Amino acid sequence: MTPLLIDTATLLRLQLERWELPEDELPRDSFVIESLVLYDWVILDGPSVAYNRQFLNWTADLDDGVEIFTPDAAERARLYRRIAEMFESVADSEIRPGAELLPVSELGGDDMPSYPWTMVIAELDRYPESGPVLSEIKNRVHGRAYRVAQLTTLATLMRLFHYLALQQTVGANLLLDRQKAPDQDVPRYGFTSSIMENFTGEVRARYAQRRRRWLGESVPELPVPALSRYVSSVAQERGWSLGRAVTWLREQPEVVSYRAGMTELVGRLQAGDAAGADEIFVELDGAAERWSARLGAPAARRRVPVTLALPLVEAMVPLPVPRLRRTPGEKLLLLIDVLLSTE
Incomplete structure (x- = not known):
């Protein structure tokens, strides 16, 4: 990038x-x-x-x-x-x-x-x-x-x-500052704005539809993009400045993973690899459909049973195991999962 x-x-x-x-x-x-x-x-x-x-x-x-x-x-x-x-x-x-x-x-x-x-x-x-x-x-x-x-x-x-x-x-x-160049085209990170708006918008729309059906009331609009809202919530919960929340979030594995996924997506598009790019779109489509069934539904995390040797006790406990190799779509979805968890 x-x-x-x-x-x-x-x-x-x-x-x-x-x-x-x-x-x-x-x-x-x-x-x-x-x-x-x-x-x-x-x-x-x-x-x-x-x-x-x-x-x-x-x-x-x-x-x-x-x-x-x-x-x-x-x-x-x-x-x-x-x-x-x-x-x-x-x-x-x-x-x-x-x-x-x-x-x-x-x-x-x-x-x-x-x-x-x-x-x-x-x-x-x-x-x-x-x-x-x-x-x-x-x-x-x-x-x-x-x-x-x-x-x-x-x-x-x-x-x-x-x-x-x-x-x-x-x-x-x-x-540039908007008063130096009020009409500039704002540079965006890859296709983040479109991905975030479409994905979170679809999940929220399905939630709003269910709520109206059962309660007969509309859901207040959430105009603030998910990433900014998350930064603000982290700052408030931890008693940090917004700047500190930004510096902390830059280093989180979900953000690092997202950047890697976006790099792969942009690389496929620039290389004219339509089939490779479409694999990512299909994965995002499928996740949006599944997550729409439940607002903020967490991304699936693989778990395996592991025997822990504790003093006088042995217990079989299911522990989450990180997947070291993820598809580009999964890399993008990790951060979206975190952002939707604050909805």
Whole structure:
């Protein structure tokens, strides 16, 4: 799977140091939580994470699949040259006052409506490699009576160009803050959204049908995607922040298994192996049909009788035995089983 670069402003907006997100926020940003949990390889922007460490303490516990990337001097020079080229290509008429301002500061961590222009300049001044960007900014600003809103928009543009240039450097998909790019196509982990929505939706629909039949009442809608709801429930039950729940969940065997299953599914599709991909679809179809018979029905786990030698007693006890070789469909279903257990 291609890695995912996540804009720091998005992480700050989520405030994952909190213990829970309000229900009205979970649906809107659930794709970010989904990405943080499921992507094998996530890349974060090292300098802006460092500036905002007090708001991102949970990132210190992330596994090796999350890279906090800090470019060296040569990489910074290449980034700044690319940013300067992007600045040069933008016409003055496209830099307008009144543009959307970021709600948080990527470059300072203070509670401001946006990162200040002076901080952007101060950051650039720290590195001799930033000369091309500073020159281009001064060419734009010198002799013009830019209003504060325009200057802030320039700062926002610089951060946008920074992520676009960084994306090229690390070769990743890019998840930008929605106020930098409100119309972007959000990168998803494989076909997770479709699989989760279809599978859990079918199980819930059958449950709602039975409930109406027997009780004559409708079931409240559950608009929050299953994975985000599960992260929130783990945080509340364990007294953790949402960020800690995310870092814990990334390492759980069901999530690791899910990522492996998704990799196999994507690999079959990319190889044009329609028959191989259809085997997975058939398995998911069959599981959805079986699980629809009982909401949250657990995945079948093989058990064998084992004799335990205990002091003065010998007992035959059935113990679950892990299946070391699983089909791609089973690998996907392990996580879905866990998520449906919280319905």
